[in-house]
Amino acid sequence: MIHLMIVDDEERARTGIRSLIDWTKHDITIVCEARDGAEALELLNNVHVDILLTDIRMPEMDGLSLIEHVTNDYPHIKCVIMSGYDEFAYAQKALTIGASDYLLKPSRTQEILDTVLKLKAIIEEARHQENTLEKLKVGFRESFPLLKEKTLSRLVMTDNPPFERLLANLHINGEAFPHLFFGIIVLQIDNLHMLQRKYDQEDIELFKYGVKNIAEETFSALFRCAAFEHQDDIIVILNTEDWTGIDELNQHAAEVQQHIRQYLKFTVSIGIGSFDPGINHLRISYQESIRALDMKYFIGTEKIVDYKETVDDDPVHTSYPLSQEKAIIQAVATGDQNAIAERLNAFNEALKPASTSKEHIQKSMLALVFALYRYCIEKNINTNDVFGESLTELTHIIEHSSMDYIVQTLTDVLLKASEQLHVKKNSNKMFQSVLDYMEHNYHKDINRETVAREVFITPGYLSFLFKQELKTNFLDHLHKIRIDHACRLLHDRSMKLSDIAHAAGYNDEKYFFQIFKKYIGMTPTQYRNNLGADSL
Template identity: 55%
Template structure:
């Protein structure tokens, strides 16, 4: 038994409460199956395994009815849904291992069916294949759609990618591996485009892979779609930020000799002063004032190439009305006074 979309459920109720819910599901399973024979349930890797032992085992239809009752009781009393995989019946205790593998396989084979499903392994074996080729061309088309920021194209390419995996005939593992690859192609795109991956993916990538592994195909597709649109939005914001930053830099370079400030520049390019500071931090890892001083001092150095230029005149020409302040700033950025610089 699996709690549907377990990762999301765990985040919603918290780690402590999720243990209580799993304990509640264990009790429900044992009590519901008790009329069929001796039953024991225990937790394994966040799933719940129920073992049933009886003198005469009921047929598959009867077991299915009791599995439905477990689902109904869990939904009624615990307020969540579960999916159940059923392994084959065996007369010897050595069959337990095979039956467990079949039950786990039953859920894996049809994980894309959605939530609240009951899958009997003996009724689900239909010659499925474990192999699926990875559609590299469709991955590239999907990434291109994300880079262009077109939501319709993103969804269209995502559906084309998933269709190429043929989930109706493939088992869970290869399909899930291909989806993981597409998910991390988005991660690589963020690295290449210098997008803050923590803002998109959070800090814990292990948590992301766990979430994807514990979700239905519908939940995984939704997570992929949301992540792709978030990456597209970040890339679009970065493009717009680059254009704005270019306008800010151009204004400073054309007006550094005037009495300008962060507020002056913000008014000229129609943004807030705070956003001006953010752009400098994101683009150059420096402040507006540092960049303005550096621009003025660099221009002053070029003017000092004229040996006849007076220091006071150079100071005024690059935007400093106070000669003493010019000396202080020049020494801070060049490590020497204007006279020392000129003498060198």
């Protein structure tokens, strides 16, 4: 049952919405009505509401304010704003602050009903997904998967395992493989790292548990089967009386993909190994499935690949495309975005995905990343601005994503590096103009603010540039320029010290003496006398 609330200061409008539509027919009940936003908020303290239908212009509290409160305090409620044609701007604003939809007054009853039914479908879908996840949680907590998973893993992953003892352990857990033929399918969650960004680890484990459940339930119509997890993959052991062909396996694999997409809201790719007699064939079938899934790395996501479509490791095509790497770095240096994308594609093409291994592709992509990282360090670019705080996530993407997504991610990284390099170059040019201005105007009454104004930057950014480029501050550099000039003038004994101080930019002779001694280690008089001693 969906609970609906109507908020409108006109009783006739509320009565019309309530009486002209047969809400109960659609499993919807109007749980309360309010004359304005303030009254509605009071009612919401005690009444559960799923959909709120509200006018805009109302006394006490208008519809926009009401929606803001509801969005913050009751985020599950779907809000629909009702407005006239002259209030359409308000309706647009309502959508930006949390409204799910809007209706223009006067609205036909069918329009109101269609809008509410659309939101009802969204709510029911969310409830269904929540119930599905809750059931998975209950099953996950109540099961004892650890011993079973370790046993299944040893059956498949180890050479010459103790089959009899392992099968006896499985029998204790109610698992048996009584038939002659064995085979393996492997399921990989596409772009797993994207889910790991969005959900915590408990949710990720729950999703894997859901994948196992769906795979086992789907294939159990045809096989005795059991699923377990290995390094983020889901491995399913299939056991049957008769040899099974690829077409039949593909059909069931597609059904698994459909159910996962529908109920778990992500996609998987599936590798299929061969069927042969004997439990010792599991290891071979698993290796075939993994090699088949390597193809997914090249051809995209949500694929079903069987063992006949494996990739040959041809050593002729395993050299690293060094010239393409240099071309990419050159494009980054010039800032040509189109060239960056084109040369990365050329790098990808040079790896010849059709005739090389997934491992070689991954190593080559990582080598490109490290080459870019080294280039950023050489150019004094902050690597955190390009790669984040570490390379771990980028490495994870390369190891667990499709080729299309890897190329997209690396393109973004290359563009970031190019942008940071461009910013660095512009900063260098700007800073050089600052230094030039100071060299030509040190004798004037200049300070950090006046110099920053000359080059159209803020004083704070000017200080940042000095710290970054010279590891000093503005005032120290200005004093250095002035004192260097004063030292040159002191060679001319005809000039008075007061004239030298003024020529160097100091109006106060006493202050000039203090600064000079601080930077030179002696007074101007002592410096000039030492010049005389040197000349003797």
